[in-house]
Amino acid sequence: MSDVLIPRRDLDFLLGDWLCLDELLRTPKFAAHTREDVAAVLDLSERVAADLFLPAYKAADQIEPTLGADGVKVIPQIADAVSGYADLGLFAAGFDEALGGMALPSLVCTASLAQFMAANLSASAFVMLTTANARLIAAFGTPAQIDSFARPGIAGQATGTMCLSEPQAGSSLADIRTRAEPDGEDGLGRRFRLTGNKMWISGGDHDVTEDIVHLVLAKVPGADGQLVDGTSGISLFIVPKRLPSGERNDVSVAGLNHKMGYRGIPNCLLNLGERGGATGWLVGEVGQGLPIMFQMMNEARINVGLGAAAVAYRGYRHALRYAGERLQGRALDAPKGQPSAPVPIIEHADVKRMLLAQKVYAEGSLALIFYCARLVDQEGDADAAELLGLLTPVAKTWPSEWGLVANDLAIQVHGGYGYTRDFDVEQLYRDNRLNPIHEGTTGIQALDLLGRKTLKSNGRGYALLRERIDATILKADQIERLDGYGELLADAWDHIAVVVEGLRPLDAAASLENATPFLSAFGHAVLGWLWLDQAVVAANLGDDAFHRGKLWACRFFFETELPKVEFWLDFVDSHSDVASAAPADIF
Amino acid sequence: MSDVLIPRRDLDFLLGDWLCLDELLRTPKFAAHTREDVAAVLDLSERVAADLFLPAYKAADQIEPTLGADGVKVIPQIADAVSGYADLGLFAAGFDEALGGMALPSLVCTASLAQFMAANLSASAFVMLTTANARLIAAFGTPAQIDSFARPGIAGQATGTMCLSEPQAGSSLADIRTRAEPDGEDGLGRRFRLTGNKMWISGGDHDVTEDIVHLVLAKVPGADGQLVDGTSGISLFIVPKRLPSGERNDVSVAGLNHKMGYRGIPNCLLNLGERGGATGWLVGEVGQGLPIMFQMMNEARINVGLGAAAVAYRGYRHALRYAGERLQGRALDAPKGQPSAPVPIIEHADVKRMLLAQKVYAEGSLALIFYCARLVDQEGDADAAELLGLLTPVAKTWPSEWGLVANDLAIQVHGGYGYTRDFDVEQLYRDNRLNPIHEGTTGIQALDLLGRKTLKSNGRGYALLRERIDATILKADQIERLDGYGELLADAWDHIAVVVEGLRPLDAAASLENATPFLSAFGHAVLGWLWLDQAVVAANLGDDAFHRGKLWACRFFFETELPKVEFWLDFVDSHSDVASAAPADIF
Numbered sequence A, B: 001m002s003d004v005l006i007p008r009r010d011l012d013f014l015l016g017d018w019l020c021l022d023e024l025l026r027t028p029k030f031a032a033h034t035r036e037d038v039a040a041v042l043d044l045s046e047r048v049a050a051d052l053f054l055p056a057y058k059a060a061d062q063i064e065p066t067l068g069a070d071g072v073k074v075i076p077q078i079a080d081a082v083s084g085y086a087d088l089g090l091f092a093a094g095f096d097e098a099l100g101g102m103a104l105p106s107l108v109c110t111a112s113l114a115q116f117m118a119a120n121l122s123a124s125a126f127v128m129l130t131t132a133n134a135r136l137i138a139a140f141g142t143p144a145q146i147d148s149f150a151r152p153g154i155a156g157q158a159t160g161t162m163c164l165s166e167p168q169a170g171s172s173l174a175d176i177r178t179r180a181e182p183d184g185e186d187g188l189g190r191r192f193r194l195t196g197n198k199m200w201i202s203g204g205d206h207d208v209t210e211d212i213v214h215l216v217l218a219k220v221p222g223a224d225g226q227l228v229d230g231t232s233g234i235s236l237f238i239v240p241k242r243l244p245s246g247e248r249n250d251v252s253v254a255g256l257n258h259k260m261g262y263r264g265i266p267n268c269l270l271n272l273g274e275r276g277g278a279t280g281w282l283v284g285e286v287g288q289g290l291p292i293m294f295q296m297m298n299e300a301r302i303n304v305g306l307g308a309a310a311v312a313y314r315g316y317r318h319a320l321r322y323a324g325e326r327l328q329g330r331a332l333d334a335p336k337g338q339p340s341a342p343v344p345i346i347e348h349a350d351v352k353r354m355l356l357a358q359k360v361y362a363e364g365s366l367a368l369i370f371y372c373a374r375l376v377d378q379e380g381d382a383d384a385a386e387l388l389g390l391l392t393p394v395a396k397t398w399p400s401e402w403g404l405v406a407n408d409l410a411i412q413v414h415g416g417y418g419y420t421r422d423f424d425v426e427q428l429y430r431d432n433r434l435n436p437i438h439e440g441t442t443g444i445q446a447l448d449l450l451g452r453k454t455l456k457s458n459g460r461g462y463a464l465l466r467e468r469i470d471a472t473i474l475k476a477d478q479i480e481r482l483d484g485y486g487e488l489l490a491d492a493w494d495h496i497a498v499v500v501e502g503l504r505p506l507d508a509a510a511s512l513e514n515a516t517p518f519l520s521a522f523g524h525a526v527l528g529w530l531w532l533d534q535a536v537v538a539a540n541l542g543d544d545a546f547h548r549g550k551l552w553a554c555r556f557f558f559e560t561e562l563p564k565v566e567f568w569l570d571f572v573d574s575h576s577d578v579a580s581a582a583p584a585d586i587f
Helices: A008-018 A021-026 A035-062 A076-087 A106-119 A121-140 A143-154 A289-325 A349-376 A382-419 A425-432 A442-455 A460-476 A485-503 A508-512 A515-541 A545-561 A563-573 B008-018 B021-026 B035-062 B076-087 B106-119 B121-140 B143-154 B289-325 B349-377 B382-419 B425-432 B442-455 B460-476 B485-503 B508-512 B515-541 B545-561 B563-573
Strands: A066-068 A071-073 A158-163 A179-186 A189-202 A211-219 A234-240 A251-256 A267-272 A278-283 B066-068 B071-073 B158-163 B179-186 B189-202 B211-219 B234-240 B251-256 B267-272 B278-283
Touching: A008 A021, A008 A035, A008 A106, A008 A349, A008 A515, A008 A545, A021 A035, A021 A106, A035 A076, A035 A106, A035 A121, A035 A425, A066 A251, A071 A251, A076 A121, A106 A121, A106 A289, A106 A349, A121 A143, A121 A158, A121 A211, A121 A278, A121 A289, A121 A425, A143 A158, A143 A211, A143 A234, A158 A189, A158 A289, A179 A278, A189 A211, A189 A234, A211 A278, A211 A289, A234 A289, A289 A349, A289 A382, A289 A425, A349 A382, A349 A515, A349 A545, A349 B442, A349 B515, A382 A425, A382 A442, A382 A460, A382 A515, A442 A485, A442 A508, A442 A515, A442 B349, A460 A485, A460 A515, A485 A515, A485 A545, A485 A563, A515 A545, A515 A563, A515 B349, A545 A563, A563 B563, B008 B021, B008 B035, B008 B106, B008 B349, B008 B515, B008 B545, B021 B035, B021 B106, B035 B076, B035 B106, B035 B121, B035 B425, B066 B251, B071 B251, B076 B121, B106 B121, B106 B289, B106 B349, B121 B143, B121 B158, B121 B211, B121 B278, B121 B289, B121 B425, B143 B158, B143 B211, B143 B234, B158 B189, B158 B289, B179 B278, B189 B211, B189 B234, B211 B278, B211 B289, B234 B289, B289 B349, B289 B382, B289 B425, B349 B382, B349 B515, B349 B545, B382 B425, B382 B442, B382 B460, B382 B515, B442 B485, B442 B508, B442 B515, B460 B485, B460 B515, B485 B515, B485 B545, B485 B563, B515 B545, B515 B563, B545 B563
Parallel strands: A158 A211, A179 A211, B158 B211, B179 B211
Antiparallel strands: A066 A071, A179 A189, A189 A267, A189 A278, A211 A234, A234 A278, A251 A267, B066 B071, B179 B189, B189 B267, B189 B278, B211 B234, B234 B278, B251 B267
């Protein structure tokens, strides 16, 4: 096992103590599983992550995927890691038994995936995309589509992609131009011929598996042969790399994007229909592409947060190891003029500050994602779904933004060494920089949170969230070591409510112009709640170093991070138009 | 000329309008120069930066320096850029005529260097290190040392290095172990034989110039043959790559550091004395190495800030260009349900926010460094020197930390494209990440500011700074468009004074435990002052787009950045021991 992965102690606390895994395993859906089963999966995950994924980490960065005449090639270590993962049946962990799966809770699958992402984020992206792809097909596909296109992914024999963006249409999916012309029907459903270009396709081609299942958004032309403006005409298609006949589909790689990091998985520009049209089968109905795709998109957004959390965590573990080993400087209160030996840098206040910040960002991010996974497991519970929807933009953004800050601090703790490729922290930082961008940038998440999930919502998600926060505060108020924190948290959430009411009378553009600082404030207030909630559990469990660590992190968060909420909210509440009203010529 | 370098309009404003270049050119020291001379130097700099340095930017990253049997090789484009710079006499720009220089003000040299750093930071590092090295020798060397070791640098025929760190001694120079044994005396001064290892030596070996002049810190053993503990035994030596005889000195490259960015200049581990001892000539007196070296160190610190500012500025220019060209999305207040064309993303409020933030970080950083350069030009003025000392940790840190944030935002404006190596912004981000580390990390700068320059100071620097701030506020109060800003700025500085008084009674360790947040607050308060001061000048100059831009940036800073000062100060003022008291076992 490696000391840079996520410590099992923390997973046990988060799953077992904090998120009440036992309770979950008593529900009918998961009653077939025991704590021992879960322990076995987590043991296995840690071992395989350490043995297969971690050793390929540097190589995945140094030797980028290449595009040749017969497609894209990745280094064999990545193919070995993914196939090792498949051999153990881990692709299937979260799927129903009827689909060949283990039907493990999302919470457990998420904890398992976290180890792989910590070990090798870009190799894990094959897994993450494939399971989300298969889950969408399993949910919305016909039985024949499920058999042909979901089962191979669940077995790890094919990988999956999501093909949304185009060179001219990134955040604005309404502007996609990929065209799908009806082409009859067969056992796999309504068949179409697709032509267009898809950009930013992770795993768009490779030699890790024989087949690839693309999920492609395209527009079916109207009666006049024209594509419809806006998002309503968008439909979803399954476009496999190989057709059932064994022939290659009309999908080709036009180029690879050469990325700053996250290099183990190729990122492709795909051309569809260079030879007459790529064959695709419709999923659901014409015009329903975007709502269906959002299932995969929402899962991918939470998994982006998971990856960011895992990479932040790994960086923190590296920094912690280095800070304990590196000798430099003396204590500020060391007696002057006497010879003395250098101390490990973990003894310096500023290094502790940087480690504590990483701890609250990394462990806090992981807690947030696990909390969301626990909500996913309450399938059928409308409250849980509502809350999950509200938290999704935070789950995507908070770990991506603050996990990157954690990785920045991990470099800083290493000093000059951290800037060299002899250490891993610079690569972690480069890898993590993608996360605030893909699957919806931070700015897009902010519009989702403040627009759709707040100002245009009926407020049910907010009410549910506040109920849970108040329950945490009530428990915290009983614990002397947490004195005062409940009040600070309540103040922050009261302030959010006031600010939201103040935005309601404004028009759409004015109410959303400072959405990003609003998301910053909301995210920090969520994390304040989650840290306090964990501290309550930790305080009740004992006074050993691990639990004291959770309480100390909570204190650090409340002293150094939570006050930022006020700063951001004051700005949002000012309804400042300093950004939106800036004329283009002043730049 | 390139639209990604620093616009001449801004240089003219900063030098001419804001920092009163004409006044400087009327002082006896610089009276030989006219505004036309300055314009010629700036024209030339922009042209050569665009023609020789910018085209080598990507190549410098892609093809790293290599170490072979005959030393380190860099790509020819870098050698060409540096020799082109030398051919134009630019190495000599800031030196006295007696040394073959042009005796231009530091302010002008700094503005010139900024263009080269914006175009190619790592190539410019050869220039920056060489001139600082030659300036130290010119100040403290004997006439013979100046002739042999400063003049070649001033002519651009040799480059310079600074050799301080060792593998076990980075921030803690007291622990260096390089040993200097007396070895007689010759026309170049007292000769020593040096043995030891020097780490992180930028330009430590290369094929750009024939010779390299190393300035090396080492300890002269005491009578008992032992090295003295602490910094007092440290002395400074000139150790050329080639001896006056033409023979190679006993300096060899033990290895290259492979960096995340900043790759155009090799970073070396040097071994001194593998063949009996490297020959070095003492500069100044035995034991005076550190105070002498601090001249070069302080100049290098300000130049690190300059590089960070220039790279932030370049990233801002790229983001601005992209935001004006990239079409994506619609205005939030566009009529629904009607076909409409995508707009340039610069029209979106969140993109404007990111551009404004880059503007205040990049232009603010450059203003800060130019302000310091103007103080350098007041040589002999004790007040200016005092103020420069107080501002140096801010000049090193603020551009390094916030310039990096600017580069992060430049990537974000580019979306997925910004994460690819097809665009320059990811490299700018990687290059800039070194700046919070080298020449004293942010944590070390914070101890310098709060310890030496604040709590252990007689307060003269603070008094001088406050005088200048109050003068700015008085002028701002006369301008309607700046109504209220003066009061906000005064509040911030009053708050700093109160916090400092509150720290005085504490012991050294307690008073310094939150030095880094103090530096953050102090830095932002300095920038608030400099933005207001620029806005005063801009407001009095006219209402065109350029000047309105400076006022808009000032408004943005006061609305979104200055309030952070309060946040950081409240924490420092709480005398929290949440970092310093954290036991090592809670991590």
